[in-house]
Amino acid sequence: MPRSIPQDGPVEIDGKSAPVTTQFEEPLVDCYRCGRNGIQYEVYKHCDPCAVDLCMRCYRIGRGCNHWFGFGFAAQAKFDASHPRRVSRSMELPHLLVGRQYRKPPQKAVQTTSQGHLTTDSDPTSRLQEGQFCDHCGAFANACYWSCDYCNDGEWGFCNDCVNTHHCCSHPLLPIAHKLFTPGCVLPRSYDPHVGALNSNLSELHATSAQRSAVNPRSFSPAHSAPSSATSATDVASAGPFPDFVNLSITTNCDICAVPIPPSDSRYHCPSHPSPTKAAPTRTGDYDICTGCYHNLIKIGRITRDAGPAGWRKCPEGHRMIVTVFKADGADAGQRRVVLNDLVGGVKMSDQDIALWQQNLDSSPASAPPSAFTTKGQWTWQDGTPDPAESTDSLQQYGSGARRTRSKKANLLGNVSAESSKKGNRFPPNGGFGKKCIALWSYYPEEGDAGAGELMFPKGAMVGEVEEINEDWAEGVYMGERGLVPMVRVREL
Template identity: 25%
Template structure:
């Protein structure tokens, strides 16, 4: 019997981010509360300590870890899941190998320090390269050992750390997937800005995997990927892959900050996902706020498309007009105040590659960067909004706009201008939420923009001054706690100087508030 949607959701939460298998001996990190296998966690933190990393960090969010603790509640949930799905239990050999690294009760991190980090890891076993992998259909196959020259051309060119890399990743991912794991211990060159001189760098070698889709197709496993600039783990996050260099990747923050591969090649967005216990690679368009994939094939039927085949695109200056939102983020107010245009695609539902979900690189490179129409996307004008009080179409002739609640009905509560409910509630929906005023754009129902949205309450760090608007001269994607992320050209609202430092400001963008450097903006 096929697994239910609830079981699939539960199983997704039980996956270890390091080995991408069901978690075994769950260990939770404080204070980020991410949970992974005990043996994987111990190997991860031991590798950091061996590389003289003074602060153990989480492999998922890169936040500092001050303590690791067992998670009985998680273990109970995992035990119940395995009771209903006994075929997913680990083999006796897998259990022995994991327990050779970590036993329940072992301390891994305490007081922000890795405990017993100098203990050699038993994971560097050559027989791990021949372990058996189960396919989603339940059959199995054996991965042959890599030839001696398999790592020729691999970007890590410093011999001292090669042993450490092999020890850490042996057994965690299939041999092919190891080629896709961009691990950096200080020896990888920092990608220059996009105006750097062009030169050849790590070009693709025939017969060797050069892209993540090739890795997934051959190993039937998710690859482990880190950003080649900041070393952030991007296993199941949106990242950018070079279309020419072999296995060169950047996280979205580094890419949107202006970095690219050293040869300045085009880079394309993609994200690994698990669907029905099988790995896939999503490509094409993603929401720039929540990373949701919005490029599902439309199947050639424009009137029966899946919801995630639509996206709103900023028609203003955000990232020079190359800034996208999913439909849900727009409903919830997590979008800019520029005019937005609705797009979809007309691709067939059957992907050209069994693990690829979205356009191929050839389709994405069909037109200039930022161009949509040349790459098979089309405007969508059949977009209606109905008043939830009187059922009137707010797009009817003569309508100047409508009122929208971002909190009721998951952001799908709207009132027309003529509805008396708005006038009686003095700008609030029936549940007392402040409402946003929306209007059509310049081309009718396929366009939309925000005219007025409720102000956010400024924090105590702000000076008591009149709020202003500003235009972003540069994007801000720094990983600073409390920082506001925004692209170049963004229109920031409610901008106030910070009390503690004249060089910093606080403002809002896409329904969120945060701090940023004053030099990044121009007040208007």
């Protein structure tokens, strides 16, 4: 842990005596497994009993401490299988790896070098963030975290902004918050709401998790993957499934009539609609319309019927929307956010694709929809079995590995379009075209050029809009991102 370095006597600046300031040694964190230095300013995992730290890459590929038994709900099962219970002998419970990150010292902080170590007048302990971090963008999310029970064996979740902008998985998500961040919680006046450590003893945390898992296996998560919420977390519903976290009751106000939407009522949510605040002037995604107001917008002609709920499902600004609802779950008394209808046409369908689709319908309504998306650019994947469709000069070398490239071809909608026209569908399906697959194993691309264009996904992820490139690789979508998927890691549903 960082330590303070006292300074004796006054300090002279420009010939004048200045007050003494305490200098703190800046933390230097190294990965216990791969030895990578200086990971303190990025999200990493910490094991308190072992006093070791791990970078996220080592952690995600399963390299924990020596008494870590895996991710989420599977960890306790592995522990029980390898440690038969004996009443006469106490056993050390599985260790939990908690997310951490130090914020960098402020620019105004006085920095010096003492005995080869960087020191500042900014206390690093006040800049330590500990708890839940978004698995999409890495943001600190103790105040509002959306937890998934399926991705990575339940050890996966997202911040509120990523959920609002649809950069999350398609599974039901539970909104929870750390007790320090719950509405109505009395905090010290000097407390920074963006920083906060878990307030319980970590050994107690381990014991509580294990005890809960015996009653409800879904409640055990070594990383406490907890969720966040949509517009406003106004009330604490009940004790959450994880220690120090509680379930949030989400109140979403309609952005047309300003009336709260009951959790059990479906609402139209726009991930792309601008929703700026003073603190975040470029923020998007905090925009919801109740069902009554949305149908009324169609009646008064503000939204055309083709852009309405039976068509493109667009907001007044012309963005495609999704339909969500909150459903109660008796397992932990929480309310999970469920996506009833995904984006019409999916993530891969751009505004240009929509315009071409609509142009085709307007010119010949009785004909089949356009046979392909606009296909520009190239696919690039790791070298494996040569693809007969690629040219011989498409092999690119990156260090010790090789990657192949191939121009994108219009092969996604070829068969689907004809089938769509037979059914009389004038609009693309919810969630887009292509196959849907479930991840049998996690896949985390290499950093830099070696993994460029490849899709990151955990075990249990639902990968959609899967378009095969060759026998080894396909392009798919997960967390609102599109990228290349190794087919050996997934199975078609």
